[in-house]
Amino acid sequence: MSGPDELAQLEAMKSYRSFTHGQEIVAAGEAMGFVASVVSGHVALRRTMADGRRQMVGLLFQSDFLGRPDRDGATYDAEAIGDVTLCRFERAKFGALLATSPNLQTRLLEMTMDELDASREWLLLLGRKTAREKIASFIALVGKRAGTLDSARPAEGAAFELPLSREDIAEYLGLTIETVSRQMSALRRDGLIDLITPRMLSVTSYQGLLDSAGDDPEPL
Amino acid sequence: MSGPDELAQLEAMKSYRSFTHGQEIVAAGEAMGFVASVVSGHVALRRTMADGRRQMVGLLFQSDFLGRPDRDGATYDAEAIGDVTLCRFERAKFGALLATSPNLQTRLLEMTMDELDASREWLLLLGRKTAREKIASFIALVGKRAGTLDSARPAEGAAFELPLSREDIAEYLGLTIETVSRQMSALRRDGLIDLITPRMLSVTSYQGLLDSAGDDPEPL
DNA sequence: CGATATTTTGACCCGGCTCAACCCAAGTGG
């Protein structure tokens, strides 16, 4: 989307950095010094309360953007889920390029607005959905982003992997590990999904899953 | 923040439109045709589930931005809270100006990222906070945005108005009206706030309120 | 004032949390 000029400049300021599973990328409040794009793996963003309660507030997939070009302190903890490679850009330089590159800025604005929309969908999930609906929504989401599930081409029966542990799923959905586990079992019992291993599953009835997720039918 | 040129162009394409309390500004899925800035009043963004459960997913204050320049369908319902005046810009024209105006784009990107951060704070609230913490957080938030509360200059005892009804507060916090009412009463009983009328209150103990909100002490 | 909408309060119930076992696979060292 960006012109050859921007690409060359980005190329010049980029550097790769890898993280292993569970490794902290930045802690909330810490100076970051860079912004980055996720090359591979997943990144969890979390907020932690004084007494230890934790909520995941962002889950970045490949090509998602991390950090704010216009300020240095990280707003939340960022942790590598699985092995992660980031393509990092020094924050100040990136900001300078951004200010003069409408194409790059347009792209970033669009991505940020998509994140905001996703985040608002998440608000509905946390505020109003039942545990079963949360789990069903989560499985549908992961299946979609993994490319396995698709409203047009459901591909029922195809297995895919959950990138998150039960604990991470619980932090994503505002539940406890136990409730996550129980609802997974319930969906299996009800014949909507097939749990091959705890991390690996296939969707037996995509429609049933969407019904259980309580989502609007409209795929937009 | 924008140069005189952009301002002139914006001036040329703007038009004001007013809404009365409770009036629908756009419905989810509907074509919007414009983007807008909130001149006065408040705007609630909501998502509604098939069975009627509703969750507020955005609450816009003066000068906040509404709509996406890059696509036409509204993603959520937008409703006027109190009497609202919007400054509207025809979407296509605004998008064209945006593409050529780095200043304007920078400003919009910054605002969108602020919204995203606020939204993620909200995720923590919905996912992990108790009813009492939710209410305390909400009162602190409104007091801050109303300018009455300030960590530096708490101004305890100064009254301010809640822009939302109990029902709207419930939709904001992922609670029921009854729980909102009960927790308000509890905070009054505990001597943290003073309810002059249901809509008008003053904070007796700002520190106590923040403690009850469970927020990190860091004002960043 | 009367009428209607909003808010508050009460009694009871239930979904999801807590606490506590138990299961199971993958090391690890004797």
Added chain:
DNA sequence: CCACTTGGGTTGAGCCGGGTCAAAATATCG
């Protein structure tokens, strides 16, 4: 090779915060 650990995941029993249903109390407005 097998006892032991370790770390996820599952399942059960019981409890409690917040939901539901119902009624009373207050605001707001003609």
